[in-house]
Amino acid sequence: MTDVFDFREGSSPLLVSIPHDGRTLLPGQAECMTDAGRALPDTDWHVRELYSFVEDLGASVIAANYSRYVIDLNRPPSDASLYENQLATGLCPRQTFAGQDIYLDGESVSSREQETRVQAYWQPYHDRIFETLNQLKDQFGYALLWDAHSIAGEVPLLFDGVLPDLNIGTNGGASCATEITAAVAAAAQASPYSSVTNGRFRGGHITRSYGAPEDGVHAMQLELTQQNYMDQKNLSYDAERAVGLVDTIKSMLHAFETSATRGT
Numbered sequence: 001m002t003d004v005f006d007f008r009e010g011s012s013p014l015l016v017s018i019p020h021d022g023r024t025l026l027p028g029q030a031e032c033m034t035d036a037g038r039a040l041p042d043t044d045w046h047v048r049e050l051y052s053f054v055e056d057l058g059a060s061v062i063a064a065n066y067s068r069y070v071i072d073l074n075r076p077p078s079d080a081s082l083y084e085n086q087l088a089t090g091l092c093p094r095q096t097f098a099g100q101d102i103y104l105d106g107e108s109v110s111s112r113e114q115e116t117r118v119q120a121y122w123q124p125y126h127d128r129i130f131e132t133l134n135q136l137k138d139q140f141g142y143a144l145l146w147d148a149h150s151i152a153g154e155v156p157l158l159f160d161g162v163l164p165d166l167n168i169g170t171n172g173g174a175s176c177a178t179e180i181t182a183a184v185a186a187a188a189q190a191s192p193y194s195s196v197t198n199g200r201f202r203g204g205h206i207t208r209s210y211g212a213p214e215d216g217v218h219a220m221q222l223e224l225t226q227q228n229y230m231d232q233k234n235l236s237y238d239a240e241r242a243v244g245l246v247d248t249i250k251s252m253l254h255a256f257e258t259s260a261t262r263g264t
């Protein structure tokens with residue numbers, strides 16, 4: 001069986017989480033899916049590759065191996081909606097962001113199957129985040145969690161218009177100290193890319209559940225638009241296009257780490 005996630009232990013207070021770049025499906029799952037579903041269009045394509053530099057920074061990294069169509073790790077196990085008045089795609093999504101059916105007629109994921117997936121795939125990922133943040137806090141006195149995502153710049157069913165390039169989310173300020181968020185936002189504003197803090201994407205379940213600034217854990221989500229590092233037609237990574245974005249993420253992470261050192 002494919003491991004639920006890959007984990008690399010680092011040497012700094014930073015943990016980078018990559019929950020949506022997994023592509024593996026469960027045995028027999030693909031056979032129940034439509035062509036649209038099997039193409040896994042809502043994958044956070046190549047986010048692992050984009051962030052491969054963080055190992056040189058000494059960060060710990062956790063990256064899911066299973067597709068979000070098995071279980072969405074950035075949603076609560078209760079499957080409550082993350083955003084009011086927005087289309088919710090669910091813990092075990094039935095439709096793509098484009099509104100296409102993921103499963104063939106007559107196929108679905110039962111609530112019992114969903115519960116099994118929570119235990120087998122969702123829980124181990126979250127247990128490792130929890131344990132790692134606790135270890136980092138013991139070692140450094142504080143811990144930093146960066147939840148790394150990407151999405152197409154235009155998804156009409158999820159948001160109006162075109163998304164800014166860099167979408168920083170701290171659950172409206174609740175998951176990260178104000179001065180740390182400000183330092184990261186300033187690094188984003190100094191880059192050639194457009195940016196927003198706590199706009200359409202304010203941080204999903206991972207950011208919201210682990211960020212506890214009063215307890216020394218600062219969590220932030222970065223939702224990137226995909227046109228800045230990949231070819232969206234053939235879904236390939238474009239290393240040349242990614243250079244500027246990688247530089248920008250580096251300076252945002254640098255701001256995240258140095259402002260936390262000063263502030264805690």
Ligand SMILES: [Zn+2]
Nearest residue numbers: 020044149150
């Ligand atoms: Zn994502």
